[in-house]
Amino acid sequence: MGKIIVNETEISISRINDEDYICLTDMLKAKDGDFFITDWLRNRNTLEYIGIWEKVYNPNFNYGEFAIIKSQSGLNSFKISVKEFVAKTNAISIQAKAGRYGGTYAHKDIAFEFAMWISPEFKIYIVKEFQRLKEEEQKQLGWNAKRELSKINYRIHTDAIKQNLIPAEITEQQKSFIYADEADMLNVAMFGMTAKQWRENNPDKKGNMRDYATINQLICLSNMENLNSVFINDGMEQSKRLEKLNRIAIQQMSVLEDIEDREILVDKKD
16 A cells, blocks of 8 residues: 655555556545545546446456446436446446545546546646656665565575585584674675674664665675675685675676666666
């Protein structure tokens, strides 16, 4: 469940069948005067648009019932609720939800058309805010994916350490020293300092230096963990691994930053 704010109106967004649905009930709060969703739904233009959308996206739409409903549109006596419309036509474009986040929700395509009934200006702003929300979600997905990749590669890295660097019959504390030593070797190669040095330089920050790393740094660090596990399995001593990984970090970060700079320049030209 997400939310956007349009003209000081908070509007809920829900995922239904893996699609974005926007709360029409919330959108109504931005409308001046008395206005109801049933007023919009009884309109012939509204019904024609919904009918076309359902034809494209809903193979189970009941066209027979829909034709009867549409034939009554425009009559003063005609009125239909969202629940009744969905029950008769098996529509998926609009949904009536109960519970804490209850209300009438419509697929974003339909909700943007509904926004025109509020005002053209409102439609422009709701589309803009919705797009901003989607961009933020994509950025967060990218960040989370990089963090998960880093965790997986960390497991590969620690397994290589366990199999090749940890002697048998030592204490858990001694094992942790070896893991920490290898992690710090990567920290030095990537960030130029150990975890302890970072904490001393950043006493007000919580977590560790990896929590504050950029996406490019996490990508590079993930690659280095993979490479270090290979180097460990090959029997390369730590000092040589450190030197080699540092060179790789410099080279990869240069490539990643160069790609990002070029993408920024292209965006500016567009």
